[in-house]
Amino acid sequence: MRISVLIFLFLHIVSFNAEAQSFINGDLNGAIATSSNPTSWINVPNTDVNCQASAAFASTPEVINTTGPDVANGVNGNPFSGGTLLSGLHLKVGIFTTYQEGIMQTVTGFTIGTDYDINLHQTVIKASNALDNTGSWSVYFDNTLIGVTASTTSTMPFNSNSHPWELRTLTFTATATSHVIKFLPTDDDANITNSAGGIRMGLDNLSITSIVPLHIDLLEFNTQNQNDAVRTFWSTATEINNDYFTIMRSKDGLSFEQIGTVNGAGNSNSVLNYVFYDAYPYNGISYYQLKQTDFNSISSLSDIVSVYRDDLSIINIYPNPAGNLIQVVLGYELNTVITVNIYNSVGQKILFSNYQINKGISTINIDVSSLAGGVYSIKIITPFEEYVQQEFIKK
Ligand SMILES: [Ca+2]
Ligand SMILES: [Ca+2]
Ligand SMILES: [Ca+2]
Helix, strand or coil, X not given: CECCCCCCCCCCCCCCCCCCCCCCCCCCCCCCECCCXXXXXXXXXXXXXXXXXXXXXXXXXXXXECCECEHHHCECCCCCCCCCEEEEEEEEECXXXXXXXXXXXXXXXXXXXXXXXXXXXXXECCECCEXXXXXXXXXXXXXXXXXXXXXXXXXXXXXXXXXXXXXXXXXXXXXXXXEEEEEEEEECCCCCECCCCCEEEEEEEEEEEEECCCCEEEEEEEEEEECCEEEEEEEEEEEEEEEEEEEEEEXXXXXXXXXXXXXXXXXXXXXXXXXXXXXXXXXXXXXXXXXXXXXXXXXXXXXXXXXXXXXXXXXXXXXXXXXXXXXXXXXXXXXXXXXXXXXXXXXXXXEEEEEEECCEEEEEEEECCCCCCEEEEEEEXXXXXXXXXXXXXXX
16 A cells, blocks of 8 residues: 655745737827827717817827928937837927827727726927927726826927837726727926927837636645545635636646646635645656636636655565564556655564665565564655555464
């Protein structure tokens, strides 16, 4: 009978990332011009509740690149990606005219209640009428402010083509399957008077990433030799929509077979423990992996753990009943040192010694002359497992 041991590896289940909703033309490609929108985008009109522009002409952004459209006044710059970027003013001229030049797009396919990251790259495009060097973007879904990005600072002169790009991310929770996402340039200080106080912001490389919660939070997944089986066991801290687990096994760590399933708890916020026994494990090294499947048939895989089972065969113990010497003939797959313990009929360890054995068949001689007459049992311990052999009688 095999008793114990071995290899423990800890892991976390890999997170599952659903496919994100996307902007069409998130790279903001389009025709280079003043009062120009990137393809598939429209400007946020001055009539929009979130736009501060005082007139229609004051709400139209520019699609620009390093060649223009207005290099002399600094309305140009290096895109973050692709051939063009969007630039938009936030400034005030006189008492009556305020510019705020942003873009928006309706994005569909959101999952209500799911969190999404809006990722954008921003820069400051200084222009001759907008020389403020720090600014942000305000992002809205429908009329709700998602957030104002942390500001970016440019130390470049207005006629430079080289602007510092920085990544910003804002998170929101979808409340409908479709939202209008708006981007409006926003000064980070109260003075928006041109030219020293006003800002021209650059925007490029927009994307949306969904943040799907882990369907389970796996605390551990372990394996352990136990008698003739491999015990696989795991525990979860939380479960969301968790249908069942599949236990998978592999001889080479590459090609896995399914060996069983265990029902999940569905939803849980307390620690739950699971166990599955592989009653017919491989000898030598083998690999185990846990697959979790939710009620929508979406699954995720744990890391892979390994277990080693050796294959010691006790061929003979003789003579039985024994005199002063007992011989154990055994077969093993490695050159190694084993420990032999001898127990009396009430389970007390009476003798123990180490023996070198060689790959193949070995015979070890155990001096049992000190034992009183009676019934004893032998346990053999390899570096990987423990084996208990049947009893013998000392004369
Ligand atoms: Ca671009
Ligand atoms: Ca500023
Ligand atoms: Ca300012």
